[in-house]
Amino acid sequence: MTRRVLAAELVLPGGDQEAVPDGAVLVDGDTIADVGPRDAVIGRAPAGTPVQELGAATLLPGLIDCHVHLVFDASEDPLTAFLAADDAALLPAMVGRAARLLDAGVTTARDLGDRNGLVRKVRDAITAGDIPGPRLLSAGTPVTVTGGHCWFLGGEADGQDAVRAAVRRNLRDGADLTKIMVTGGTMTTTGPRPHQVQFTAAELAAAVEESARFGRRVAAHVHGTEGIEAALEAGADTLEHCTFASAVKGQPAHKHELIDRMAADGVFVCPTFSSTLDSVARERGADTIQPYLDLVRREYEAGVRLVAGTDAGVHLATFEGYAEGLLWYERAGLPVDAVLKMATSEAAAALGVSDRTGRIAPGLDADLLVVPGDLREDLRALRDPLLVLARGRVHVPPAAAERAVLRPQEKVAP
Incomplete structure (x- = not known):
């Protein structure tokens, strides 16, 4: 240098x-x-x-990608590929994925789902200058309920004491923040559905309190309206996905008063738009995506602090496709300057690194x-x-x- x-x-x-x-x-x-x-x-x-x-x-x-998963390969079936790979095979693949983020102009990324501390190994090697890649922030293993969303990553915890212990273990092992699975998700077909809440209010509060005690932020995986309300009440710093998912697939249950509260609370929302949307538009038609574009536009107009993240690694969300997600925000009606802030200065604020980058x-x-x-x-x-x-x-x-x-x-x- x-x-x-x-x-x-x-x-x-x-x-x-x-x-x-x-x-x-x-x-x-x-x-x-x-x-x-x-x-x-x-x-x-x-x-x-x-x-x-x-x-x-x-x-x-x-650019800053607020939501990636280096353990997944962005294939048609990333979970099967993940489960078939041991750590020795997974680690070099993750190094390659980090380099692909850098190829796309991403100089900071927040990883929100790890196994056995592999992301931290990649993070530390990048920091030391041993391999190319963006600055990485690692949440370690996401906290979830037994059998809950992404249980296979190893972060199952039931009850307030177990949740606090899971947070402490991650921080002990070098995590930069806490990720908690407030609702179910699509990747875990045997667990709660995206619109269903996994944790009690007391358990969520325990995760946030324990993280804050050690100066760490909390990223909350939330889809359904009840989960969004629970994450806001607990004091999560960022809401990931935030689709307002309902029991009817593809029909987000908007609550304008909740969007107003998100804006008033100053919480950051990461809608995780990515190259996956291009595939959905081709296969099912652009009308399938329109409700989510409308939701993001309403959030922007209400003053919600939106940030960019791709969920890179999950189904067809490629590590080199960061730009594709930003183009969907523009299609939703957001001005270019707002989209660029989502990808730089606002993202840095959400991650707590404004004093270093953005x-x-x-x-x-x-x-x-x-x-x-x-x-x-x-x-x-x-x-x-x-x-x-x-x-x-x-x-x-x-x-x-x-x-x-x-x-x-x-x-x-x-």
Whole structure:
């Protein structure tokens, strides 16, 4: 890692900061040292600093995926593949999936479902610089009831004391946060259904209290309305999926007063839109997805703090398909600037890492992404990352390297 200036026709610093036409960013090691108009940044850079001219491109903060599962392979049947693999086979596959996230421009990801601490091994190897990948936050093994959603990951706990013990075990083993399965889910066909609540109010409160006692956040897997209400009452920090699922599949049971409460409480909601929706649209028609697009638009209009996450690893939710999920938010009617905040500054706030990433500002980590053209005019440019910096470590996605879209720069700061 060295000092360098990256200059592009457009810099989007993120958050509420204004776009910078003909802008530049000075990177010093793993940190952002300066950002602003191109000539000003180059003029302030130490003499001899290399300047990489990116031309007709947008430079923005690295993307954040708030919901991934490195243990799953995003196949037609990820659970069968997972159950058939022992840890020795699973670990190198997870390393490859982390690299694919980086190829997609993701420089921070939160993993919400692990087995035997494998994600933490990948996380620590990335942090040490031994393998490429995004910054990883690991929830460890999700807390669920006996036979509940994702019980096969090993986090079964019944009763307040058992729930507290499960939280403590995860934190003891190095988890960065707690994941709790408030409702059932589609992957676990033998457990409670998505609209059904798995835990009592007291058990949920115990999970949140125990996590907060050690300064950790709680991500709540919730689908049904009753589960959303329970997670809000318990004080969960993020609501994952939040589909308002009812007993009738494909018919979300919207409750406007509950959406208003989500906005008032300031809880973050991660709808987990991904490339899976493309498959659903092809196979069942776009009308199948419309109720969920309408729900997200209502949440946005009500002021709910939405963040981007893909559920990468589950059925056809690919690790390289981050951009596809964002395009569905745009189809739902959200403006481009709001979608980009969901993927950067708002996501960083949800994960508690705003002091490290999510924006381009001096002192923050050098987590950066370069895409072609003006991203404000076409979000599809996110499908084509040209260059990624993860804490200052330069990564050229294989597709970009093959096209040789980046030429060796020859300029230096005066």
